[in-house]
Amino acid sequence: MANINGHIHGLCHRLLKYPRLWYHKHKSRRLVNQDFSLFCNNCTGGVILHDLSQRFNSPTINLNIQPKEFINFVNNLKDYMRCELEEIHDASVDFPVGRLSLPNGGDVCIKFVHYSSFKCAKEKWEERKNRIDWNNVFVLLEGPSFSSELLDMCAEVEYPLSVMGPENPEIEATYSFYHGFKWYSNWRSGKSLDYKHIFSLKRYLDDFDYIRFLNGNKS
Numbered sequence: 124m125a126n127i128n129g130h131i132h133g134l135c136h137r138l139l140k141y142p143r144l145w146y147h148k149h150k151s152r153r154l155v156n157q158d159f160s161l162f163c164n165n166c167t168g169g170v171i172l173h174d175l176s177q178r179f180n181s182p183t184i185n186l187n188i189q190p191k192e193f194i195n196f197v198n199n200l201k202d203y204m205r206c207e208l209e210e211i212h213d214a215s216v217d218f219p220v221g222r223l224s225l226p227n228g229g230d231v232c233i234k235f236v237h238y239s240s241f242k243c244a245k246e247k248w249e250e251r252k253n254r255i256d257w258n259n260v261f262v263l264l265e266g267p268s269f270s271s272e273l274l275d276m277c278a279e280v281e282y283p284l285s286v287m288g289p290e291n292p293e294i295e296a297t298y299s300f301y302h303g304f305k306w307y308s309n310w311r312s313g314k315s316l317d318y319k320h321i322f323s324l325k326r327y328l329d330d331f332d333y334i335r336f337l338n339g340n341k342s
Contacts, residue, residue: 139322146324147174153334159259161337162200166237167265167287170316170326171333180254184247185237190266196223196231196260197284203231204255208248210241219244247317254305261337263287265328267310272300285336287328288313304330 127230151174160181161168169184188196196203203223210222212233219241221230235244242312262280266289267276269277278301289310303330306314315328 125218134236134296136185139324140316143318150329154338156259158256159197159261159337160255160257160262161263162197162282163263163265164177164188164190165265166313167328168263170194171263171328173328175337177253179251180256181260182248182255184251184253185235186244187234187236190264190269191273191276192229193264194273194280195229197280197282198276199225199228200260201257202228202280208233208245214256221245221248223299226273244341255269260299261285261339263333263336274301274311283336285331285333287331302331306330 126271126292134235138308142309154175158178158180161172162170162181162183163169164183165187166185168181172184173181187215206223206225208221208223211222213220216234219235219238221235221241221244223233223234235241237249238244260280260282262284263286264284267286267289269286274286274294277284278298286298286301286302288301288303289307290305291301292303294301304327316326318324318326
């Protein structure tokens with residue numbers, strides 16, 4: 124049964140490849156702002172950029188940073204961008220891990236989950252870091268739960284910020300940057316990137332109007 128389901132999903136993926144490309148291309152016509160730098164704590168940012176056919180103008184692509192460290196990172200972004208990316212040897216994982224350290228700002232651990240080596244990860248980090256447009260920076264935080272302490276830290280971010288998380292009217296009323304969605308109730312890692320069902324043109328993350336967010340004052 125598992126093999127049959129796998130074959131069905133594979134077939135649907137192939138059949139829907141071009142309709143999905145058309146959907147995202149059509150959707151991207153709303154994008155007015157170009158060449159922005161999107162910083163995200165996980166792969167959601169990279170998928171958004173891919174779906175919008177935008178270049179990767181920030182180094183946070185195909186990686187994972189814990190939410191609290193990520194917000195500390197973006198709250199001291201220029202300082203961390205001046206830091207040397209160091210390798211951490213972690214035998215418990217099968218992907219490279221890096222670290223940025225500030226003397227008084229704490230460490231940021233970066234899990235390069237889609238890279239084959241630290242050398243490759245660092246090369247891409249430096250390449251994309253050099254593309255940052257400091258006048259066109261956006262920050263996206265995505266995950267299944269956030270403490271009030273972390274959301275208060277988010278409120279201090281100087282760049283346009285959006286947070287995607289579970290539906291919570293109280294939090295949404297308190298923090299204008301927070302966007303809650305019902306599908307986080309049965310969240311799993313990477314769910315925001317999945318298509319809603321095997322015949323869907325839309326990912327779960329398409330419930331968030333990220334084009335409006337990224338257009339900023341240019342919409």
